[in-house]
Amino acid sequence: MARYRYFIGKNVLEAARERVAHICEVMDHVAVMFSGGKDSQVSLHLVHEEYQRRGWNKPVDVIFLDEELLPNAVADTVMRYAEMDWVRMHWFAVPMKNSKYVLGVNETIITMDPTRKLVREPPDWAIKLPADDPRVFTQQDMDGFTSSTLGWPGQIGYVLGIRATESLTRFRSVVNKLHENYICASSSKNVKLCKPIYDWTEDDVFKWLHENNEPFCPHYRNLHLVKHPMRISTPLHGEAARNMKKTLGSDPEYFARLREAFPDIDAQVRYLDDFDKNAIKELYGDGLKGCWRYIKNEIKDERRAKLGRELFYTYSKLHEKEPAAYPTAKLLTALVAGITHRMVLPQGKAEQAKAAKAG
Amino acid sequence: MENPIDNIQWLHVDDLDANDYNPNMVMNTELKLLELSILRTGWIQPIIVDRERRIVDGYHRYRLSQESKAMKKQFKGCVPCAVLDVDRGQAMILTVRMNRAKGNAAAVRMADLVKELIDKHNYSESDLVTELGASKQELELLYADSVFHAKQIGKYKYSEAWIPKESDHEPNTQIRD
Numbered sequence: 001m002a003r004y005r006y007f008i009g010k011n012v013l014e015a016a017r018e019r020v021a022h023i024c025e026v027m028d029h030v031a032v033m034f035s036g037g038k039d040s041q042v043s044l045h046l047v048h049e050e051y052q053r054r055g056w057n058k059p060v061d062v063i064f065l066d067e068e069l070l071p072n073a074v075a076d077t078v079m080r081y082a083e084m085d086w087v088r089m090h091w092f093a094v095p096m097k098n099s100k101y102v103l104g105v106n107e108t109i110i111t112m113d114p115t116r117k118l119v120r121e122p123p124d125w126a127i128k129l130p131a132d133d134p135r136v137f138t139q140q141d142m143d144g145f146t147s148s149t150l151g152w153p154g155q156i157g158y159v160l161g162i163r164a165t166e167s168l169t170r171f172r173s174v175v176n177k178l179h180e181n182y183i184c185a186s187s188s189k190n191v192k193l194c195k196p197i198y199d200w201t202e203d204d205v206f207k208w209l210h211e212n213n214e215p216f217c218p219h220y221r222n223l224h225l226v227k228h229p230m231r232i233s234t235p236l237h238g239e240a241a242r243n244m245k246k247t248l249g250s251d252p253e254y255f256a257r258l259r260e261a262f263p264d265i266d267a268q269v270r271y272l273d274d275f276d277k278n279a280i281k282e283l284y285g286d287g288l289k290g291c292w293r294y295i296k297n298e299i300k301d302e303r304r305a306k307l308g309r310e311l312f313y314t315y316s317k318l319h320e321k322e323p324a325a326y327p328t329a330k331l332l333t334a335l336v337a338g339i340t341h342r343m344v345l346p347q348g349k350a351e352q353a354k355a356a357k358a359g
Numbered sequence: 360m361e362n363p364i365d366n367i368q369w370l371h372v373d374d375l376d377a378n379d380y381n382p383n384m385v386m387n388t389e390l391k392l393l394e395l396s397i398l399r400t401g402w403i404q405p406i407i408v409d410r411e412r413r414i415v416d417g418y419h420r421y422r423l424s425q426e427s428k429a430m431k432k433q434f435k436g437c438v439p440c441a442v443l444d445v446d447r448g449q450a451m452i453l454t455v456r457m458n459r460a461k462g463n464a465a466a467v468r469m470a471d472l473v474k475e476l477i478d479k480h481n482y483s484e485s486d487l488v489t490e491l492g493a494s495k496q497e498l499e500l501l502y503a504d505s506v507f508h509a510k511q512i513g514k515y516k517y518s519e520a521w522i523p524k525e526s527d528h529e530p531n532t533q534i535r536d
Contacts, residue, residue, distance in 0.1 A: 004523070004524050004525070004526055005521045005522075005523065005524075006521055006522050006523070006524035006526070007519045007520070007521045008519075008520050008521060008522055009519070010519070010520050011516075011517035011518065011519060011520060012517050012518055012519070012520045013517050014520070015520030016520075174523070175523035177523075178522075178523055178524065178525060181522060181523055199518075199520050199521050200518070201518055203510060203512065203515050203518075204517055204518055206506060206507060206510055206512050206515075207512055207515050207516075207517060210507050210512045210513065216506075220506055221467075221506060222466070222467050224506050224509060225466045225467060225470055225500065225501070230506075249466040249467070250466060250467060251467065252467070252468070
């Protein structure tokens with residue numbers, strides 16, 4: 001049976017309020033995962049609004065995962081909320097795995113790494129690991145780590161500002177289930193990921209902020225100026241690093257601090273436009289064999305190489321079934337662009353026709 | 360026409376003022392390289408100042424002359440200057456022209472500069488298209504003060520909510536087979 005996006009005759013704000021009310025009803029404990037960005041900001045206010053409607057005289061629990069490599073404007077926004085009396089902020093500043101991409105080379109980096117000078121220091125009261133604790137977390141670990149650290153009993157609902165229009169992955173995450181489609185499983189049994197604004201557009205979010213006169217993170221103005229997608233994320237991983245010049249243009253002081261910690265990002269700014277992808281295609285352009293050789297020769301970081309090999313196996317199977325939709329050149333382009341952590345999307349019908357015509 | 364370069368004056372760095380609008384930026388590494396260059400080669404071009412002795416071009420060389428002990432010693436705290444008879448608005452435009460010839464300006468600082476030229480120095484957007492060598496779209500983007508304004512969010516109406524649904528009946532939008 002086909003699955004449809006079924007419009008329900010009410011606007012996204014009314015629907016999101018109902019979803020938040022339902023989340024507060026069915027969960028034993030609710031917390032908002034706040035990134036400092038506009039989407040989680042709106043979600044946080046909707047939860048607060050629901051608390052007030054219910055007469056709950058308690059602050060809203062808010063979790064911020066400090067990934068260190070964020071512009072000051074983002075951290076300032078989180079701090080502004082931490083100082084509000086209706087917010088109980090849990091600021092986590094623990095070592096987490098992230099990645100850095102410079103001119104085709106991907107490597108794992110650790111944010112909040114106690115062994116180097118930090119790009120930005122977390123506040124003194126942030127939740128940190130003891131000095132002798134060697135753990136380094138992944139994003140997936142954090143649902144379990146945050147909930148166990150904070151010790152809330154029962155079923156916990158983490159409210160996120162995820163929107164379906166941001167990416168196909170996010171879209172799929174909210175259409176997989178038909179009942180309570182916005183309440184999804186997490187890597188931790190007692191935590192559910194709740195996405196009450198999944199059907200909002202970016203303009204819906206700005207509409208709410210405008211209507212409610214809520215100042216949003218000033219970094220968006222900078223992103224808007226350089227025509228960067230208005231999303232707050234760490235700046236060094238493969239897909240973001242391709243826009244490093246925009247980071248320089250949108251926030252030069254921030255770029256300077258990043259460069260102090262990771263001097264090689266200079267090369268990305270100076271030479272990315274000159275980076276000779278065609279030369280790489282000549283070296284590794286012989287189909288699946290070339291892609292395999294690229295992973296072996298060029299991806300030095302073992303964790304990224306493992307992800308690359310996993311991507312290779314999955315993609316190879318799809319290529320065997322549908323070579324036009326999954327051409328090997330697309331896999332190589334993705335690998336060169338530093339994409340190893342997610343599936344490469346199939347080629348669209350128009351692209352397939354164009355490729356067939358070109359022979 | 361007399362060229363400003365015909366009259367170079369050695370002025371003491373303490374008698375000069377920085378400007379507060381320069382959209383160009385130099386990283387510390389480049390600043391050190393610039394210092395090395397001046398110490399090894401000497402001054403190869405003057406700092407440009409307006410009649411108030413405010414920097415029009417050469418801010419980083421000015422900063423080095425203030426901060427570098429080696430430069431202070433070598434040049435006795437003096438820098439070569441070409442003094443131009445320009446007002447602040449003209450000086451700002453000249454700064455941008457010279458920066459543009461040399462490299463990229465940071466977008467956020469350019470936006471502040473364009474805003475000041477239009478709001479305080481009475482330049483029109485079309486003046487600046489000519490004066491700064493910018494396109495109309497670039498100026499509009501730089502001058503648009505807020506995301507709300509650019510998106511015309513006041514007129515926007517919330518979109519309609521949706522849920523995923525499986526059905527054999529006629530759908531309103533199919534999302535997946």
